Amino acid sequence: xxxxxxxxxxxxxxxxxxxxxxxxxxxxxxxxxxxxxxxxxxxxxxxxxxxxxxxxxxxxxxxxxxxxxxxxxxxxxxxxxxxxxxxxxxxxxxxxxxxxxxxxxxxxxxxxxxxxxxxxxxxxxxxxxxxxxxxxxxxxxxxxxxxxxxxxxxxxxxxxxxxxxxxxxxxxxxxxxxxxxxxxxxxxxxxxxxxxxxxxxxxxxxxxxxxxxxxxxxxxxxxxxxxxxxxxxxxxxxxxxxxxxxxxxxxxxxxxxxxxxxxxxxxxxxxxxx
Amino acid sequence: xxxxxxxxxxxxxxxxxxxxxxxxxxxxxxxxxxxxxxxxxxxxxxxxxxxxxxxxxxxxxxxxxxxxxxxxxxxxxxxxxxxxxxxxxxxxxxxxxxxxxxxxxxxxxxxxxxxxxxxxxxxxxxxxxxxxxxxxxxxxxxxxxxxxxxxxxxxxxxxxxxxxxxxxxxxxxxxxxxxxxxxxxxxxxxxxxxxxxxxxxxxxxxxxxxxxxxxxxxxxxxxxxxxxxxxxxxxxxxxxxxxxxxxxxxxxxxxxxxxxxxxxxxxxxxxxxxxxxxxxxxxxxx
Amino acid sequence: xxxxxxxxxxxxxxxxxxxxxxxxxxxxxxxxxxxxxxxxxxxxxxxxxxxxxxxxxxxxxxxxxxxxxxxxxxxxxxxxxxxxxxxxxxxxxxxxxxxxxxxxxxxxxxxxxxxxxxxxxxxxxxxxxxxxxxxxxxxxxxxxxxxxxxxxxxxxxxxxxxxxxxxxxxxxxxxxxxxxxxxxxxxxxxxxxxxxxxxxxxxxxxxxxxxxxxxxxxxxxxxxxxxxxxxxxxxxxxxxxxxxxxxxxxxxxxxxxxxxxxxxxxx
Numbered sequence: 001x002x003x004x005x006x007x008x009x010x011x012x013x014x015x016x017x018x019x020x021x022x023x024x025x026x027x028x029x030x031x032x033x034x035x036x037x038x039x040x041x042x043x044x045x046x047x048x049x050x051x052x053x054x055x056x057x058x059x060x061x062x063x064x065x066x067x068x069x070x071x072x073x074x075x076x077x078x079x080x081x082x083x084x085x086x087x088x089x090x091x092x093x094x095x096x097x098x099x100x101x102x103x104x105x106x107x108x109x110x111x112x113x114x115x116x117x118x119x120x121x122x123x124x125x126x127x128x129x130x131x132x133x134x135x136x137x138x139x140x141x142x143x144x145x146x147x148x149x150x151x152x153x154x155x156x157x158x159x160x161x162x163x164x165x166x167x168x169x170x171x172x173x174x175x176x177x178x179x180x181x182x183x184x185x186x187x188x189x190x191x192x193x194x195x196x197x198x199x200x201x202x203x204x205x206x207x208x209x210x211x212x213x214x215x216x217x218x219x220x221x222x223x224x225x226x227x228x229x230x231x232x233x234x235x236x237x238x239x240x241x242x243x244x245x246x247x248x249x250x251x252x253x254x255x256x257x258x259x260x261x262x263x264x265x266x267x268x269x270x271x272x273x274x
Numbered sequence: 275x276x277x278x279x280x281x282x283x284x285x286x287x288x289x290x291x292x293x294x295x296x297x298x299x300x301x302x303x304x305x306x307x308x309x310x311x312x313x314x315x316x317x318x319x320x321x322x323x324x325x326x327x328x329x330x331x332x333x334x335x336x337x338x339x340x341x342x343x344x345x346x347x348x349x350x351x352x353x354x355x356x357x358x359x360x361x362x363x364x365x366x367x368x369x370x371x372x373x374x375x376x377x378x379x380x381x382x383x384x385x386x387x388x389x390x391x392x393x394x395x396x397x398x399x400x401x402x403x404x405x406x407x408x409x410x411x412x413x414x415x416x417x418x419x420x421x422x423x424x425x426x427x428x429x430x431x432x433x434x435x436x437x438x439x440x441x442x443x444x445x446x447x448x449x450x451x452x453x454x455x456x457x458x459x460x461x462x463x464x465x466x467x468x469x470x471x472x473x474x475x476x477x478x479x480x481x482x483x484x485x486x487x488x489x490x491x492x493x494x495x496x497x498x499x500x501x502x503x504x505x506x507x508x509x510x511x512x513x514x515x516x517x518x519x520x521x522x523x524x525x526x527x528x529x530x531x532x533x534x535x536x537x538x539x540x541x542x543x544x545x546x547x548x549x550x551x552x553x554x555x556x557x558x559x560x
Numbered sequence: 561x562x563x564x565x566x567x568x569x570x571x572x573x574x575x576x577x578x579x580x581x582x583x584x585x586x587x588x589x590x591x592x593x594x595x596x597x598x599x600x601x602x603x604x605x606x607x608x609x610x611x612x613x614x615x616x617x618x619x620x621x622x623x624x625x626x627x628x629x630x631x632x633x634x635x636x637x638x639x640x641x642x643x644x645x646x647x648x649x650x651x652x653x654x655x656x657x658x659x660x661x662x663x664x665x666x667x668x669x670x671x672x673x674x675x676x677x678x679x680x681x682x683x684x685x686x687x688x689x690x691x692x693x694x695x696x697x698x699x700x701x702x703x704x705x706x707x708x709x710x711x712x713x714x715x716x717x718x719x720x721x722x723x724x725x726x727x728x729x730x731x732x733x734x735x736x737x738x739x740x741x742x743x744x745x746x747x748x749x750x751x752x753x754x755x756x757x758x759x760x761x762x763x764x765x766x767x768x769x770x771x772x773x774x775x776x777x778x779x780x781x782x783x784x785x786x787x788x789x790x791x792x793x794x795x796x797x798x799x800x801x802x803x804x805x806x807x808x809x810x811x812x813x814x815x816x817x818x819x820x821x822x823x824x825x826x827x
Contacts, residue, residue, distance in 0.1 A: 040450040041421060053784050077786050085784040092774045093781035097693050097725045104796035109786040117796040139728045142316060153785060169448050172316045172476045173518040199450040202521075238452035243479075243521040243543055250547040256554060265525050272550065273532040330739050353745050361743040368733075369740040371765035381762065385745030417769070431744060 002067075003028035004161055004193050005052055005083065010061035011216075012047055021047045023216040024061070031160065034187045034194045036204035036224075039213035040238035045197045048213070049165045052195070054079045066160070081110060084154030088166040090146035091139075099141075099149055100125065100134040106157035117156075124155035127190065128182050144175025148182055155186070161193040162186065168200060180206065201228075201242050205263050212237055225261040244268050275306040275341050277327055277359065277439060277472075282336030284322055284494075296322040298494045300336070304472060306438065309465050311485030311502075312474045315516040319494040320474050321364075324441045327472070328359040341438075357386055360437030364444040366428035367421065375401070375419075375427050376412040382435040400434035401427075403467065404460050422453035426460065433464070440464060441472040446480060458484065479520050482506065482541040490517070503539045522546045569629065571688045576804065577619035578689045582698030584805045588812045589686045595819045596675050596682075602667075604822040608678055611815045612685070621688050629684035630677060637676050644669035692724045701799055714790030722778070730771065737766050 005028070012022040022044045029035055039045040050056045051063055054070040066082050068075040084106070087093045096102040100121050107117045125131040128148040138146055147167050154162050164183065168176040180203055186192045196207060204210050210227040212220035214237040220227050228234065228245045235241075241249075248262040248271070258271035284297040297319045304310050314320045325331040326338050329345045329352045338345045345355050363369070372378035379400055383393040398408045404426040416427050425445070432440065442461065446454040458480055465471045465484075475481055481488060481502070488505045490498040492515045498505055506512070509519040509527065526538040526546060536553050540546040572578075577585075592611075599605065616626055630637070650664030687695070700717035707713050738748065741762045748759055 040452055050780075055780055055784060077788070080784055080786050085781070087777065087781055087784075089774075089777060091729050092777035095725060095778070095782060095785075096721060098691075101693060101796070105782075105787070106785040108794055108796060109788065111792040111794050114794055114796055114798050117794065121796060137728075138725075139732075157785065172516075173478075174315060174516040201451075238450060240451040244525055246543050247522070247525060247546055247550075250543065251550060254547070254551055256551070265521070265528050268525060269528045269532055272529060272554070273534055325739065328743060330742060353747070356743055356745055361740075363736065363740045363743070366740065368770055369737050369762075369766050371762045371769075381741075381746075382744040385747070435745065 001030060004031045004066050005029040005195070006064040007048075007052070008061050008063075010048075010051065010058045010063060012044075012051060012056060013059050020059070020216050022051070022058075025213075025216070025218055026061075027211065027218065029161075029193060029195060031193055032187070032191045034184070034206075034208045035196070035211060036207035036209070037195065037197045037211045037213060038199060038201075038204050038239055040199065043213045043237075044216040045213050046165050047216075049085065049163050049195070049197055052083055052163055053085050055085075077110070081157050082159060083161040083163055084157050084159030086147065086150045086154060086162065086164045086167050088169050090143050090150060090170065093150050094138045094146060094153075097137055098134075099130065099136050099138055102138060102149060103134075103152045103156050106153050110157065120156045120158070121152075124152040127155055127186065128152045142175060143171045144178040147171065147175070147179045151179075151182055151186070155190075155192075159192075161195065163195045163197075165197045166199070167196075168198065168203065176200070176203075199239065201240050205242055212239070214238075224263050228263050229261045275438075276339075277304040278339040278342075279303070279326070280337045280339075282323075282326060282333050282338065284319075284326070284331065284334055286322075295494045297326075300496055302489060302496065302499075304439070304470065306470050307468070309471045309484060309486045310473070311481035311488040312472065312491060313476060313478070313481055313488060313517060314491030314497075315476065318491040320491045321443060322494075323491065324361065324443060324472070324474055327439070327441055328356045328361050330356075330361070353386070357382075357435045358437060359439045359441065360432040360435055362429050362432050362440065362442045362445060364447055365425075366432075366445075367416075367424035370416040370424060370428060370431075373415060374413050375406075375416050378416050378427060379431045379434050382431055386435060396434040396436065397430075399436075400430035403433055403464065404430045405456070406430070422449055422456065425449070425457070429460075433469075437469065439470045439472065441474065443474045444476070445473070446475070446477060454480075476517065478506075478512075478518050482520050490515075502541055506541055507539060569625075569684070569687055570691050571621045571625055572691070573620045575618060575620040575689070577615060577685075579804065580689075580808055581799055581801050581805045582690050582694040583702055583799060584801070584808055585686055585690055586695075586698050586702060588808060589683055591812050591816055592682045593679060595816050596679055598816075598819050598823060599675070600823055602671065604819060605674060605678070607815065607818050607822065612678065612682060615685055616681075619685065619689050621685070625688060626681050626684060629688075630680055633676070633680055637673050640676060641669045641673045644672050693721065696720045696724070697795070697797070697799060714793070718790075726774065729774075730767070733770055734763070734767060737763055737770075 007025055007027040010022055010025045011020050013020045025048065037045045047056065051058055051070065052065060054076055057071055063070045065079045068079050070079055094102050095105050103121045103124055104117050107120055125134055128151050130145060130148050130152060133141065133145065138149060168179050171179065183194055183196060184206060187194045196203065198204060205224045207224060210222065210224050211218055212227060219237060220230065220233065228241050231241050231246060231249050242263055244265050245263055248258060248268050252258060252260060262268050262271060279300055279302050282297055282300040286294045286296050300323060312320050322331065326333055332346055340355055340358055343350055370378050372381065376397055379397045380393050383396045401408050401411060406426065416424060419427065445461065446457055449457060461471060461473065462484060473481060473485060485502060488500065488502055489496050490505060497515065506519060506523050509523050512519050520541060522540060522543055526536055526540050529536050530538050534553060536549050540549050616623060645661060645665045646659045648662055648665035648668045650662035652660045652662055654661040696717045700713050703711055703713035746759060746762060
């Protein structure tokens with residue numbers, strides 16, 4: 001299958017800065033995949049997201065979204081429709097004063113027929129479990145609920161791919177859980193391609209594939225197991241590993257025999273209590 | 275010497291249809307030298323509670339004593355209470371406003387009407403306490419710093435008032451793991467410097483690691499209180515009221531459920547490692 | 561908490577008036593305002609009372625809410641009353657120092673004050689029964705024909721929507737920053753005007769910085785959601801005139817007809 005997003009050798013430099021924010025990044029994302037991008041603040045991960053959405057254009061290299069080059073101006077709106085974005089601050093991405101009006105904002109911009117918009121808005125709100133809140137003003141909702149509204153806004157545009165730029169960074173534990181469950185459900189049930197940018201390890205563990213970025217480059221790539229095995233390397237990049245992985249690592253160092261690639265509680269319990 | 279709260283209640287929008295109970299019958303005492311954690315979901319009342327600690331909100335029902343002084347007393351100068359109890363809000367970097375780091379940190383001391391020399395001494399003390407090199411950072415614009423640095427400058431702005439108590443509301447929100455660890459170490463250092471710390475958070479890992487005593491807030495009430503060990507014993511209840519528990523707690527519980535005779539009240543990875551090793555090795559010896 | 565304040569004092573209940581097309585409500589309000597200026601005798605106010613009373617009754621908005629809208633402009637009403645009371649020449653009834661109160665003055669003052677009161681009550685019926693977003697839609701739709709002569713109808717409406725969306729957020733933020741600076745010993749309440757103005761700097765700078773950051777992020781989020789101005793844009797909720805709307809217009813025209821008629825009758 002052709003990748004839905006093909007990033008080839010992309011570099012990017014912000015105009016007022018000397019150093020490249022991205023340095024020769026290449027990455028293919030397959031349709032239906034759930035990819036997590038990890039990295040500390042300033043590692044270039046958010047820049048990458050904006051490049052895919054054509055909010056920024058690569059200084060070098062190119063990005064092809066579903067066959068469309070992000071540099072091609074004529075395809076701009078098709079690209080943004082294909083790869084929808086959810087941002088970090090829930091307050092700064094909702095436009096309207098009523099939830100359902102906000103979800104309708106994307107399809108309205110695309111010039112979709114009113115009857116069809118109504119249907120999409122209702123379906124999207126149901127998909128994120130926010131249908132009962134459709135008449136509420138967004139500023140009275142919780143952070144997790146606002147982010148789910150933002151996700152519904154992307155769904156209503158019929159995006160095949162959802163790019164989420166640290167969507168849970170400003171949320172409390174229950175808000176984070178809500179959002180992650182929603183993302184997983186959309187990936188699983190609706191076959192949406194998900195690109196989740198985060199620095200929470202427990203979220204990255206749930207992805208099909210994890211990419212670790214540092215200094216504008218991809219430093220590690222693989223399944224969560226393959227990546228989190230390298231505890232020392234991960235820590236070098238200013239990140240953490242799940243507590244269970246660290247615990248297993250400590251036990252191995254003390255001479256206890258168990259697999260090195262433990263990332264879930266059940267795996268550790270099985271290894272110890274066999 | 276303590277922050278002492280007796281039967282404090284607070285309602286938002288009293289007498290309107292929007293009336294909500296923010297705090298109900300809170301009684302607590304935080305002594306000098308303590309390291310206290312307050313945890314609770316968004317909307318559990320913790321933010322309203324801490325604003326009573328320095329008189330930003332004056333108690334409607336109940337009393338707040340700071341080192342024995344009732345803050346509602348007419349003779350009390352609130353400025354002095356606010357000097358004694360420093361309050362760092364969530365995302366404090368958004369309150370920076372001066373052209374230089376020095377001027378921003380000096381804002382508090384100047385408001386206290388201290389002389390120039392003392393202001394400078396305080397600014398230096400505060401910036402160094404949060405881990406900056408004073409001479410290289412003081413003339414920079416706070417807006418040119420990174421997110422984590424801005425936050426530390428903002429905290430220095432409160433520390434420059436030399437508070438005896440420091441209340442921090444979600445100090446690590448939005449930081450990446452290394453930024454978080456750095457800041458938590460700084461907070462630990464502040465405590466070692468004889469500042470009483472009250473850490474408000476919904477991050478269980480941070481609180482479990484640092485606090486000696488924890489208050490759990492739920493629907494405006496103190497729902498549970500005790501040492502971290504006592505609190506995390508009831509991890510099911512914590513989850514029920516929407517709080518996470520450190521993964522270590524879940525691991526130890528799962529091992530116990532599979533018949534391994536481990537002590538489940540381990541909160542840190544180090545503690546858990548030792549405990550599992552102890553049980554595994556004693557089994558081997560037997 | 562500030563964020564619970566409702567903006568534009570919309571009073572959300574179900575009623576025939578709430579259900580009317582916002583364009584109709586805006587037009588009726590405009591006609592109502594004009595009608596107040598057409599009145600030239602006290603007796604005609606009876607017509608206005610009947611009309612406005614009917615609207616208030618049908619809207620299910622408590623009279624108390626409508627009258628509350630008068631509070632902020634009580635001073636203006638007072639000043640209007642006093643000026644008319646003393647400045648109208650005519651048959652002198654009382655004298656207070658150098659000021660004369662005339663029969664015509666009393667009549668004129670009452671007349672003008674009543675006009676203002678009715679004006680405010682009438683226009684607040686529009687905001688009380690129409691949500692801000694519908695009001696914006698209505699204004700955009702009414703201004704649409706003037707696009708051809710270069711009036712940015714869509715942009716104006718979008719600006720209004722975003723302002724309404726962010727007012728509660730920024731109010732909350734102001735409160736937060738104020739508290740944070742108070743925690744650092746700031747004093748916003750005492751001192752003379754210069755001192756007080758100066759004390760606002762630590763509040764205003766962070767507020768502006770934050771507002772610009774929000775604007776920046778919002779612009780990016782809007783672009784990511786394919787926003788490109790009003791061209792090719794559709795709306796989920798199309799405004800549709802139904803029988804009730806035409807009926808409301810008809811009643812309004814009859815009312816204005818009666819007001820105009822009252823000018824011609826000599827009583």
